[in-house]
Amino acid sequence: MAIIEMKNLWKEYGDQVVLERLNARVEEGEFVTVVGASGCGKTTFLKLLLGTEQPSRGEMLLDGAPLPAEPDESRGIVFQRYSVLSHLTALQNVMLGGELQNSRWLGHCVGKTRKALQKEARAMLDSVGLGQAMDKYPHELSGGMQQRLALAQALIKKPRILLLDEPFGALDPGIRADMHQLVLSLWKSQKLTVFMITHDINEGFYLGTRLWVFDKPRLDPQAPGAYGARITYDLPVGNCEKNTLTRINRSVGNTSRAINDTL
Template sequence: MAIIEMNNLWKEYGDQVVLERLNAEVQEGEFVTLVGASGCGKTTFLKMLLGTESPTRGKLLLDGAPIPDQPDETRGIVFQRYSVLPHLSALENVMLSDELHRHKLIGRAFGGKRKALKDAAMAMLESVGLTQAAGKFPHELSGGMQQRLAIAQALMKRPRILLLDEPFGALDPGIRRDMHHLVLDLWREQGLTIFMVTHDLAEGFYLGTRLWVFDKTRLDPQAPGAYGARITYDLPVGDCDKGTLTAIQEQADATARTMA
């Protein structure tokens, strides 16, 4: 059974159609990258996977059942803008979700439970290469280190699905390459299913096992919100020739001009 299924999935806000007629299945362990013009619904789709947005029509299924309508431990997310809390150390940031989950009133564990949680958080920091930064605060970390910390936060609950919303867009090229290696290592080691939004087509082909292109196939200049984006290409990475790559880029550029 597929981990994620979409059956005639739509997302609308009033008379504004964002996504329409999405149909696809994703098997556990796939790495799906999402590309397309700004504003075509890629982040909205991630929010539906997370559970902070609900489908308007159609079905979005997790293991054959409707996806939970609120975030839970099955899905973690990392945004482009660092989501760490500035008043907590790196270690405390990673511990926070479990402390809040286990101790909702005071948000803090004690005794043996706290030690076990601290050990688990240190192991997670080690997995993202931040062992030496455990006691540092976010303002003492570089952009790449802060994003490593955000990934550690997202993985602390051992989610099955990791959602990445342009996580490397604000990083320098050299740091981005390091982050690429980190994400690929974590994906393989933890058996994650990953959905990642990126505006970098080359990044999408390099990281993913499968690439989705979101684009509007129907456009009405008099009513720009009348139609939504669809998945116009669904490509196994490595099976795309240079001509198809160029066509995808030209299609995305044309849509961006139309939507501007």
């Protein structure tokens, strides 16, 4: 059974159509990268997956049942910024998931449980390369380290689905390449299903198993909100020609210009 399935999914805000007629199935273990112009509903799609927005029409199914209408443990997330809690050290951030689970009232653990959580969190931090920064607060970490921490914090809960919202958009190119390696290795070792939003099409072509392009196939330059975005390309990654990339780039470029001009 598909882990995520969309059936004729629409999302509208008033008379602005953001997404229209989305139909897709994603199997467990797939790594889907989502690219598209700004304003083409990538973030809205992520919010639908998170549960902070509900579809206007159609269905979003998780394991065949309607997706919960609020964020929960089944879907972990890493945002571009503010993903980790600024008042906790790296170690406390990673321990948080376990503490919340073990202490429903206080959210703080003591004694043996705490020791076990600490040990687990230390191992997790080591595996993302933050072994030296356990007791630092997020503001003392670089942008790349903060994103490593956010990954560690999300993955220690072993979510079935990991959502990444332009997680490396603010990082330097070299650091970004390191983070790609990290994400790929975590995805393989934890058997995750990953949805990653990016506006960097090359990143989308390099990472993951499947590439979705969100674009507006029908575009009224006078009213870009009249028609919504659809998945215009659904490609297996590493299996497409150079022309495709050029074609996608041109189409996405046109859309973003049209949206930009009317703003």
